[in-house]
Amino acid sequence: MSEKTKDVVETSEAEIAVHWQEEAYFHASPGFIGQANLTDESIFERFALKNFPDYYTEFAELLTWYKYWDEVLDSSDAPCFKWFKGGLINASYNCIDRHLKANKNKTAIHFVSELEDEAIQHITYQELYVRVNEFAALLRDTAKLKRGDRVTIHMPMSAELPITMLACSRLGVIHSVVFGGFSASACADRIVDSQSRVLITMDAYYRGGKLLNHKAVDEEACQIAAEGGQVVDTLLVWQRYPGKNSSDTPAVEGRDIIVNDELKKYYGVRVEPEKMLSEDPLFLMYTSGTTGKPKGCQHGTGGYLAYVTAMSKYIQDIHPEDVYWCMADIGWITGHSFIVYGPLALCASTVIYEGVPTYPDAGRCWRIAQALDVNIFHTAPTAIRALRKVGPDEPAKYTYNFKHMTTVGEPIEPEVWKWYQKEVGKEKAVIVDTWWQTETGGFLCSTVPGLQPMKPGSAGPGVPGIHPVIFDEDGNELPAGSGKAGNICIQNPWPGMFQTIWGDRPRFVKNYFERYCKNLDSKDWRDWPYLTGDAAVQAPDGYFRILGRIDDVINVSGHRLGTKEIESAALTVNEVAEAAVVPVAHEVKGKEPDLYVALKPGFKASDEIVKKIDEAITYQIGKIAKCRKIWIVPDMPKTRSGKIMRRVLGAISNHGDVGNVMTLANPEVVEEIKKMVG
Numbered sequence: 001m002s003e004k005t006k007d008v009v010e011t012s013e014a015e016i017a018v019h020w021q022e023e024a025y026f027h028a029s030p031g032f033i034g035q036a037n038l039t040d041e042s043i044f045e046r047f048a049l050k051n052f053p054d055y056y057t058e059f060a061e062l063l064t065w066y067k068y069w070d071e072v073l074d075s076s077d078a079p080c081f082k083w084f085k086g087g088l089i090n091a092s093y094n095c096i097d098r099h100l101k102a103n104k105n106k107t108a109i110h111f112v113s114e115l116e117d118e119a120i121q122h123i124t125y126q127e128l129y130v131r132v133n134e135f136a137a138l139l140r141d142t143a144k145l146k147r148g149d150r151v152t153i154h155m156p157m158s159a160e161l162p163i164t165m166l167a168c169s170r171l172g173v174i175h176s177v178v179f180g181g182f183s184a185s186a187c188a189d190r191i192v193d194s195q196s197r198v199l200i201t202m203d204a205y206y207r208g209g210k211l212l213n214h215k216a217v218d219e220e221a222c223q224i225a226a227e228g229g230q231v232v233d234t235l236l237v238w239q240r241y242p243g244k245n246s247s248d249t250p251a252v253e254g255r256d257i258i259v260n261d262e263l264k265k266y267y268g269v270r271v272e273p274e275k276m277l278s279e280d281p282l283f284l285m286y287t288s289g290t291t292g293k294p295k296g297c298q299h300g301t302g303g304y305l306a307y308v309t310a311m312s313k314y315i316q317d318i319h320p321e322d323v324y325w326c327m328a329d330i331g332w333i334t335g336h337s338f339i340v341y342g343p344l345a346l347c348a349s350t351v352i353y354e355g356v357p358t359y360p361d362a363g364r365c366w367r368i369a370q371a372l373d374v375n376i377f378h379t380a381p382t383a384i385r386a387l388r389k390v391g392p393d394e395p396a397k398y399t400y401n402f403k404h405m406t407t408v409g410e411p412i413e414p415e416v417w418k419w420y421q422k423e424v425g426k427e428k429a430v431i432v433d434t435w436w437q438t439e440t441g442g443f444l445c446s447t448v449p450g451l452q453p454m455k456p457g458s459a460g461p462g463v464p465g466i467h468p469v470i471f472d473e474d475g476n477e478l479p480a481g482s483g484k485a486g487n488i489c490i491q492n493p494w495p496g497m498f499q500t501i502w503g504d505r506p507r508f509v510k511n512y513f514e515r516y517c518k519n520l521d522s523k524d525w526r527d528w529p530y531l532t533g534d535a536a537v538q539a540p541d542g543y544f545r546i547l548g549r550i551d552d553v554i555n556v557s558g559h560r561l562g563t564k565e566i567e568s569a570a571l572t573v574n575e576v577a578e579a580a581v582v583p584v585a586h587e588v589k590g591k592e593p594d595l596y597v598a599l600k601p602g603f604k605a606s607d608e609i610v611k612k613i614d615e616a617i618t619y620q621i622g623k624i625a626k627c628r629k630i631w632i633v634p635d636m637p638k639t640r641s642g643k644i645m646r647r648v649l650g651a652i653s654n655h656g657d658v659g660n661v662m663t664l665a666n667p668e669v670v671e672e673i674k675k676m677v678g
């Protein structure tokens with residue numbers, strides 16, 4: 001494939017400078033296109049803004065409704081939009097019951113333990129139906145939960161986690177899943193905010209070869225929540241190994257219920273799915289914002305499910321016969337939308353892997369893919385970089401056949417994209433780079449794989465139905481394809497969008513709409529562009545390149561530099577495995593970038609490598625991006641979910657307070673880096 005490299009440097013009146021290397025397109029194979037779900041170009045015309053909001057009925061029609069909607073979009077309480085108003089639907093029914101007639105013996109979930117010698121669980125749709133019904137009966141009769149109640153779920157990756165979620169949605173109980181790696185105090189904050197009197201946990205799980213006592217964390221979460229004013233009166237404990245006591249935390253009389261034992265009371269019980277209003281909340285998902293307090297993003301039932309089902313079908317290209325593996329954790333939005341709700345609504349087989357992708361070695365993922373004949377693979381740049389770092393040649397040793405791969409979560413550097421395409425996808429799989437957020441429920445920008453070519457480093461245009469726009473600081477709309485950086489917003493609401501922040505409508509309006517809203521009393525959706533909080537540039541071909549959160553953009557001498565630009569340049573150096581840029585305060589320039597890099601195994605830090613990186617940055621971007629310092633570190637400080645903690649690196653570079661780092665996956669590295677930077 002030929003490579004066209006073009007350096008574009010634009011300086012607007014606002015002194016916004018963007019530098020990028022335009023990458024060549026990659027095209028899907030005729031084989032892929034031949035089988036793709038969406039190859040009809042007329043979708044773009046049908047989903048043009050002039051046809052909004054009616055085009056979204058095409059998505060809603062992918063689902064089974066008890067009663068169709070009266071109105072596609074109700075804007076009377078803008079920006080709290082209601083989708084498919086008046087429609088009656090149940091998410092659990094759509095993910096399970098409706099598949100039974102034709103597919104009851106098909107695998108719904110493959111659960112892979114971190115222990116490699118443990119048998120993989122293959123759960124059929126029929127078994128999922130039975131288990132979800134029995135657990136729903138337990139939630140209703142033992143835990144006394146009913147429609148509209150909130151329940152906090154703090155569980156590791158397991159088959160029981162989607163079973164728990166689907167049992168909640170069967171009853172119309174609003175679930176709030178907290179990522180299993182979150183601490184007791186983070187979990188308690190969410191229990192208090194959502195007023196959950198029931199917490200669901202699991203006794204233990206494997207991580208990096210160790211069986212961790214998870215129940216102990218939730219014991220503490222209950223105490224902290226009580227201090228915060230929310231008593232957990234029922235703690236439901238799933239057992240990782242029923243029969244074996246894998247957790248030694250004693251049960252609290254009257255509060256704790258061992259689910260595996262209690263379920264015996266509900267053997268064979270069936271629970272009618274609640275007929276929910278489309279606009280009833282389905283779940284809360286907390287996410288961090290600019291302030292300390294996490295926000296509970298409230299997602300609705302009909303709109304959300306229609307949106308993630310359509311995205312799974314048209315962008316992920318899931319067919320019922322596919323074996324689909326999304327490596328995210330169900331505790332994040334990616335797992336909700338693209339492990340549980342989307343794939344199951346389409347009757348696919350979805351893979352859930354308990355553990356660390358590189359445990360016990362760099363070949364683990366590819367062995368799982370081979371064993372289960374996975375053909376759609378979905379992961380994040382951070383995992384791709386990690387897999388590339390520890391085992392660049394590993395994928396070649398295994399025979400699996402990916403037709404499609406996804407990347408999500410952060411901008412992916414073209415170098416990393418190309419490794420993913422060549423080594424993991426074996427030059428056969430298409431890649432969709434999906435840009436979206438917890439708040440948005442499903443994708444905002446991506447390519448439609450059967451219709452649009454891929455461009456490394458760019459997510460793509462808005463997905464069908466999504467009409468992005470870039471505003472400058474003063475609220476002026478930048479012309480389409482200007483190549484100038486600004487704040488990317490979405491002009492129209494869409495069904496997957498969150499409905500509000502749980503219990504805090506003013507904050508919802510302030511954080512996401514106030515800045516560019518034309519009239520805060522307006523009932524017209526046109527007045528409410530959604531502020532994503534990301535900076536982006538749009539190339540003349542209409543593709544958006546996401547530069548990162550607005551605060552990730554470094555302003556050097558009045559020029560904006562995307563931290564990702566510099567990281568991407570550093571990654572073109574062969575020895576570099578990971579790179580992170582943080583802004584350092586500078587008297588004259590305002591900010592300067594500091595660059596942290598980790599090398600691939602077998603390479604040692606040297607002045608020569610530093611020089612190579614420096615030259616690569618100058619070559620790729622220009623002198624403007626020259627870093628104050630390039631630090632070669634033994635490892636990046638990372639969250640348990642694998643995101644590089646730039647905040648910690650920024651604090652070190654600026655000699656500030658690194659804060660509490662004990663929740664990081666590798667807190668020890670912070671001290672080492674501090675010593676180095678001085």
Ligand code: 6R9
Pocket residue numbers: 287332333334407408409410411412433434435436437438439459532533534546548549
């Ligand atoms: C789905 C998810 C959202 C933020 C978002 C953006 C970044 C996500 C991206 C991406 C570039 C992509 N982000 N996907 N940046 N390219 N394909 O990750 O949700 O955890 O809420 O994060 O992640 O900055 O604003 P969430």
